[in-house]
Amino acid sequence: MKRVLILALAAAVLLSLMGVSMVGAQASGCPEGLFSMMSAELESACSGELAGTVVTMFGPFTDEDEVKFNTSVAEFEGWTGIDIQYTGTKEFEAVVRPTVESGAAPDIIDFPQPGLLKGLVDGGYVIDTDTFLNAEWMQQNYLQSWLDMARIGDISAGIWARFNAKSLVWYPKAAFEAAGYAVPTTWEELIALSDQIVADGGAPWCVGIESGAATGWPATDWMEEFMLRTTSLENYDNWSFPADAASRLPFTSPEVKAAAEQLGALWFAENYVMGGRQAIAGTFFGDAPRPMFDNPPGCYMHKQGNFITSFFPEGAVAGEDYSVFYLPGIDPAYGSPFLVAGDIYAMFNDRPEVRAVMDFFTRGESLKAWLATGGALSPHNDTPLEWYGSELEREIASLVAGATSVRFDGSDLQPGAVGAGSFWKGMTDWISGTVDLDTALAEIDAAWPTE
Amino acid sequence: MENIKTRSDDQFSIVELGLAALAVLATFAFLYGGFVFLRDSGISQILTALLAVVWGVGGVAALYYVGNLFIEKLPHNWTVRLQPFLFVGPAVALLAWYLAVPTVRTFALSLYNANSTEFIGLKNYQAVFTERIMLEALSNNLLWMIVGTTLTVGFGLLIAILADRSGFEKTAKSLIFLPMAISMVGAGVIWKFIFDFNPNIGLVNAAVVGLGGEQQAWLSLVQPWNNLFLIIVMVWLQTGYAMVLISAAIKGIPDELLEAARVDGAGEVLIFLRIIVPNIAGTLLTVITTVVIFTLKIFDVVMVMTGGQFGTEVIGVRFYREMWTNGNAGYGSAIAIVLLIAVVPVMIYNLREFSKRRAF
Amino acid sequence: MHVMKRRALWMVNGALFIIVLLWTIPTIGLLVSSIRPRDDIQSSGWWTVVPHLGWVSTGEQRPLPEGQTRDQPITIDGVTATYDEWREGVDLGNGTRLVWVGTLRLGQLEVYRQEWTASTRFTLDNYGQVLAGREYEIRNTDGTTTMVQGDNLMGAFLNSLTVTIPATIIPILIAAFAAYGFSWMRFPGRRLLFIMVVALLVVPLQIALKPILTDYVSLKLNGTYLGIWLAHTGFGLPLATYLLYNYISGLPRELLESAFIDGASHFTVFVRLILPLSVPALASFAIFQFLWVWNDYLVSLIFLSLGNQDAQVLTMRIAALVGQRGQDWYLLTAAAFVSMVVPIVVFFALQRYFVRGLMAGSVKG
Structure with a gap:
């Protein structure tokens, strides 16, 4: 008994005394003249003063995107000696709130949905980036609409790091051209083409909105495209991101209903969508474009963001097997708007190294490697088109640049209860015929939180 | 171990008590040291893993051992008084921390508004019982509870009994159990290959089309049957649970009892009703209770397969969405409390059964 | 042993065979799919491998x-x-x-x-990507490309084991003590405490995540193995206690009485008599708890991985494999089988404890 006791005590002491020694990190310094108008913290990071510090990040991208992210910050880590540690999870939406509210927030969080960020800004957890970033630099490197979208409540809640383009229609180029079809540049041409395809015995469109726990989101994208094309930008903004309760355009308004009716006219038109309503509701969004690659194609057009290429069959070559065009505007009065989505980085702990890393992310340089590999678009003005590694993404970037206006995915901007909840549900209920359009829109609207 | 083999009734010794108390403290110190070491050390992962397992499991066992050592060194009447708390104390304490206190807190939150700033009484509960989507969830849960429990327990019982008499018991039980080992993401893919709309992916639609029928979006547009298809997924996953427990209970029935009945010429049906069922009644109640609770809490099957869309909403998914995605603490909490209240009758029945049993 | 009539045996075997076959078809579909190339999985049914x-x-x-x-x-x-x-x-x-x-x-x-x-293109490529990590082609800014190997499963596998083994044994031990206490000891508040334990069965663990994480942050328990074990213990205890109470309270009282007459203490009776007798119940619960913890995602993510970036469990690695948009869902076919191996081994290891007549010797009448 006593012997056991002594051994135990000795071991306890030994164990408590053991520690680890940190190895100091090396910093080589940033290349001369690479960054201009730096914040004080980025400057000291570049001179190696912050070497050995760690910045933790948390976000929704995993695996391949995680590798791309790590590659794109690797050089910066070498220059400054700051270690950027990223954790990704597929359950991002579920865990981000409890993590932050319980005090376990990492330094920087990547939000693919600014709507989620809003709740945390209201809780006072988010640090205002205006407090340390050079305002002149931000004006110079971002379009005003990006800066506006980052303003949540009274603060600048984060910085836009990446975006992807949504208003894109993919088509099987070889079969499309063999059938004698031409890329439409106006809405009338698009409808004429659809009718032509139907007359030829084919289906013009492929649509699928199934997405497991997030079922319904592709339908919300379609709604946003129609909102942008059938009503004013002001209405779109008041619908997706109202400044206050008084200016909010509710889902029950005639404008929103008109957009939904136009969408219904396209989706539910005889033979317009391969497989009809059933296919729309039952097809996984990632499987939806595959019939385009059948011989003969099951459909000729598929509207989806630029990420969809990763679902295309192995060996399908951009520019040969498939290509992309811009979903044309409907009413010339509203021009040719472009729908985008993207990632905003918000900051939760205020330390010099975190500030330095945030400043780094305001620069195209932070995306350079990612752009070369593909899969992201840069919102930074200092990113030249040559950085894009693929012809296709360069083309998409120029399509976005050619738009008369750029607007963010409305469902991502709306509060989570709507944008990641009732909006999905209302659309699926409407599509499956569970409720009529008016009820669906009323139920979507009822979930909007009252302040 | 020798010194605890017999009860040291009145041989109270202050020295031994002191030593035992020291042992308790030393164990705590040792465990804390181990914790700090494991948390901060930079040793290899395999070594950490191995040490952690030994430390964790051994630590808990050691705490019980030294705790008991100390209590048994106390004067006898104190031993009698305190020993029960050594046995149930750790469980009760952990439960209080992890579940009971959060439940009370949830109840309090359910009386407040979305961001817990304003007391609104029972308004959230009123919403729970009037909103169309919540009503849909409640009625779906009822379906889950009745159909899901019946099928899971029924199949579990049937398979356990058949397997007991068959020539390939182990193989059969292992194959029925197999789905339990599959993670939910894996199960989602498995059932995609069954229910997918595309007849080149989904088996059911391939069969339907092959027989000249029209392909269907089984999980979305075939309402309200899609709920049943989701229940089938749950039954497929969980029958192994019912089977293992029921099978263990059946094996506990003494052979002599069955033999005697057979000698008396009783048929298999009679044996099942008169001997097997009464003998495993306790286990059946346990299994039914846990499966009922499981179906009421059902979450992941629905979340992964349909996200609660297309009329498949259930309480678990609603709660999760209100609480986490929507940040509506008040409403989400009210849903959780309703769930809790729904199970009260089952619990009361269980407790009644328990009190019928005689304990010391 | 009673000899069943041959016809009856045929019927039993036949019925069971059909049920088992139906039960296994979905898994066979997954197994077959897991050795098919990506494009085949997404364009033709797995059953087309049959001529x-x-x-x-x-x-x-x-x-x-x-x-x-x-x-x-x-x-x-x-x-x-x-x-x-x-x-x-x-x-x-x-x-x-x-x-x-x-x-x-x-x-x-x-x-x-x-x-x-018959569709006969088969490949082990899916398994290769899951086990060894995927290869990504990263184009460098200077135009060259490098292949980057993603993480392999080894680290996640070890983490899962480190989490799961104690998170299975600890709650069983604690629950067995409690079940014994509730069944065979008299103390004030026994009934009330027991009702609490059973009532907590129904509490969805999601309500506890935020308050517990807050506690963990102040106790510096987040991101530690101890934290995750305790969490799984807390969430698994109601069922463990309920199941084990059911079994232990049903043990014949004569058995315990004779032990006490021989002068044994509660602790001795528990360790020497009750635990060995309860092996079937302990083994059943061990299997379930093992499976739940092994396949858990949310609890590990919140209490372990958020505070310790390196400590990712298997389910997290596997979920991450499919990519942010789920574009590589076909990899889940192979991944599901890889993650099933350990639970199946545990099941086989524990199955032998469910043997007939374990109780027969001790039950008199």
């Missing part, structure tokens, strides 16, 4: 009759059908079928013949 009579294109084309317009029903070899019907394919008898390939304007009829076919 079957199918229509195969001969590559021949069948010209339309002279003067036939395309929007009218077409008659060939005496068979008349509309465009939509030709698109589906029309049998001409004699084992050939004509199918319209392409659009109404530009397509043509192709000749198909019925043949035995």
